[in-house]
Amino acid sequence: MSKRFILSIDQGTTSSRAILFNHEGEAVRSAQREFTQFFPEPGWVEHDALEIWDSVRTVVAELMDSGVTRPEEVAAIGVTNQRETAVVWDRATGEPVYRAIVWQSRQTADLCEEWQKAGYEAAIRDKTGLLIDSYFSASKIRWILDHVEGARERAEKGELLFGTIDTWLIWKLTGGQAHVTDYSNASRTLLYNIYELAWDQELLEMTGIPAAMLPEVRSSSEVYGHALAEWVGGAPIPIAGAAGDQQAALFGQACYSEGMVKNTYGTGCFLLMNTGSKAVRSTHGLLTTLAWGIGGRVEYALEGSIFAAGSAVQWLRDGLKLISSSAETGELAASVPDNAGVYMVPAFVGLGTPYWDSDVRGSFFGLTRGTTREHMVRAVLESIAYQTKDVLTAMEIDSGLPTCALRVDGGASLNPFLMQFQSDLLNVQVDRPAVNETTALGAAYLAGLAVGFWSGTEEIASQWRIAAAYEPSMLSEAREEFYTRWKKAVAAARAFV
Numbered sequence: 001m002s003k004r005f006i007l008s009i010d011q012g013t014t015s016s017r018a019i020l021f022n023h024e025g026e027a028v029r030s031a032q033r034e035f036t037q038f039f040p041e042p043g044w045v046e047h048d049a050l051e052i053w054d055s056v057r058t059v060v061a062e063l064m065d066s067g068v069t070r071p072e073e074v075a076a077i078g079v080t081n082q083r084e085t086a087v088v089w090d091r092a093t094g095e096p097v098y099r100a101i102v103w104q105s106r107q108t109a110d111l112c113e114e115w116q117k118a119g120y121e122a123a124i125r126d127k128t129g130l131l132i133d134s135y136f137s138a139s140k141i142r143w144i145l146d147h148v149e150g151a152r153e154r155a156e157k158g159e160l161l162f163g164t165i166d167t168w169l170i171w172k173l174t175g176g177q178a179h180v181t182d183y184s185n186a187s188r189t190l191l192y193n194i195y196e197l198a199w200d201q202e203l204l205e206m207t208g209i210p211a212a213m214l215p216e217v218r219s220s221s222e223v224y225g226h227a228l229a230e231w232v233g234g235a236p237i238p239i240a241g242a243a244g245d246q247q248a249a250l251f252g253q254a255c256y257s258e259g260m261v262k263n264t265y266g267t268g269c270f271l272l273m274n275t276g277s278k279a280v281r282s283t284h285g286l287l288t289t290l291a292w293g294i295g296g297r298v299e300y301a302l303e304g305s306i307f308a309a310g311s312a313v314q315w316l317r318d319g320l321k322l323i324s325s326s327a328e329t330g331e332l333a334a335s336v337p338d339n340a341g342v343y344m345v346p347a348f349v350g351l352g353t354p355y356w357d358s359d360v361r362g363s364f365f366g367l368t369r370g371t372t373r374e375h376m377v378r379a380v381l382e383s384i385a386y387q388t389k390d391v392l393t394a395m396e397i398d399s400g401l402p403t404c405a406l407r408v409d410g411g412a413s414l415n416p417f418l419m420q421f422q423s424d425l426l427n428v429q430v431d432r433p434a435v436n437e438t439t440a441l442g443a444a445y446l447a448g449l450a451v452g453f454w455s456g457t458e459e460i461a462s463q464w465r466i467a468a469a470y471e472p473s474m475l476s477e478a479r480e481e482f483y484t485r486w487k488k489a490v491a492a493a494r495a496f497v
């Protein structure tokens with residue numbers, strides 16, 4: 001029976017998706033399921049790892065039962081995931097010992113401050129390309145070891161395992177046969193030396209994390225094991241690709257040359273620039289990270305992480321009840337000639353690149369009696385574009401590479417107002433590809449390359465098609481004025497702390 005599809009599993013912050021891609025890189029069928037977000041204290045965000053596994057099992061079963069395919073026709077599975085989110089579970093029972101602590105969660109901010117005061121920052125930056133922030137996995141693992149009775153002793157004895165969501169899912173899918181992760185996910189833990197390509201003993205000692213609980217780090221494109229027949233429609237399928245979702249999107253956007261940049265507009269925004277075999281060290285708050293490793297060769301990326309983007313739109317809908325759907329924001333924003341001086345800083349969980357300020361919180365500025373719902377909606381959408389400009393400016397300086405075009409994807413990239421404003425503000429062309437699910441596509445490509453479903457990146461790059469291109473059309477004075485006021489708003493929000 002010939003192989004017709006790759007099954008991609010995209011486990012995101014708010015939902016799990018499974019998508020079948022054909023040889024042309026087209027999404028043939030997909031299924032999606034949301035799961036519970038827990039906010040046990042202000043600033044904390046947690047997920048139930050078993051509920052995540054259930055959601056993944058369900059969406060995979062939905063595809064495999066849809067009649068579109070049979071497991072024998074699926075060449076491989078690729079897994080991509082919300083990064084940094086930490087799960088610790090019992091090796092024998094498969095039961096998590098605590099809820100998954102999500103990348104957005106700030107419950108370890110105090111611990112991170114202690115690490116900063118202890119002077120760990122230089123070593124961490126030097127070895128991992130990251131900085132000390134509760135965003136990364138290490139402090140989350142440590143928090144679980146400190147707060148769950150007996151966890152530390154059990155972890156030291158090798159009875160507890162740690163994994164980011166890729167590791168957790170591959171472990172579950174293979175029935176506990178594989179405890180692995182890939183370079184891109186390992187590079188987000190704060191424990192992995194991205195130059196030596198090894199877990200770093202000194203960092204493990206500093207952070208108090210036992211090596212026995214860590215997964216084996218493998219390339220992003222190889223067979224890690226087989227998904228058990230019971231989860232995938234009756235016959236085992238090789239799991240042959242894994243990458244963190246932002247690196248997977250860079251891969252799915254075919255950003256294979258140095259200097260190519262993508263921005264994913266989801267819950268947060270993540271800009272990644274391919275820097276090839278060279279790791280660029282940032283002096284402007286960008287992260288140096290592993291993009292992927294394939295066939296014995298790793299590539300690096302520069303990353304800017306924006307914590308709140310689409311989540312601010314969700315807040316307009318669910319928190320303020322100002323809108324009934326995310327999609328209507330585009331029309332509302334375009335219905336007023338400008339923002340009427342209203343600016344919004346969506347620092348719900350602090351600010352990431354380039355500010356790295358965990359204490360700052362969200363604010364609206366410039367409200368008058370003339371301010372309408374439309375202005376507020378517009379200010380929220382504009383804030384996504386301003387944050388992107390903050391990051392891209394830092395990227396161009398640190399890499400010395402000017403941006404020719406920005407490739408975009410993710411839920412909010414479907415908003416034409418936002419994309420046009422983004423292009424205007426950056427003075428750069430913004431390109432949205434025909435396949436918007438580039439994250440899932442990237443994981444599919446990584447898995448497909450490992451099993452010979454695609455021949456190489458050249459073939460993949462030829463599949464990338466543009467769906468919409470936005471060209472800049474704003475006068476430079478206006479661009480500068482808007483951006484100056486945004487910077488003032490950020491400074492004021494930070495001063496309020």
Ligand SMILES: Nc1ncnc2c1ncn2[C@@H]1O[C@H](COP(=O)(O)OP(=O)(O)O)[C@@H](O)[C@H]1O
Pocket residue numbers: 012013014015265266267268309310311312313314326327328329330410411412413414415
């Ligand atoms: N048309 C739109 N305009 C603005 N924001 C949108 C639009 N469609 C979706 N979003 C936002 O994008 C996010 C969903 O995008 P998605 O890529 O699925 O995110 P994630 O993978 O982080 O869960 C949500 O936060 C939603 O509010």
Ligand SMILES: O=P(O)(O)OC[C@H](O)CO
Pocket residue numbers: 011012013014081082083084103244245246266267268
């Ligand atoms: O699940 P997403 O798309 O919001 O992505 C989350 C990032 O991987 C966090 O670093």
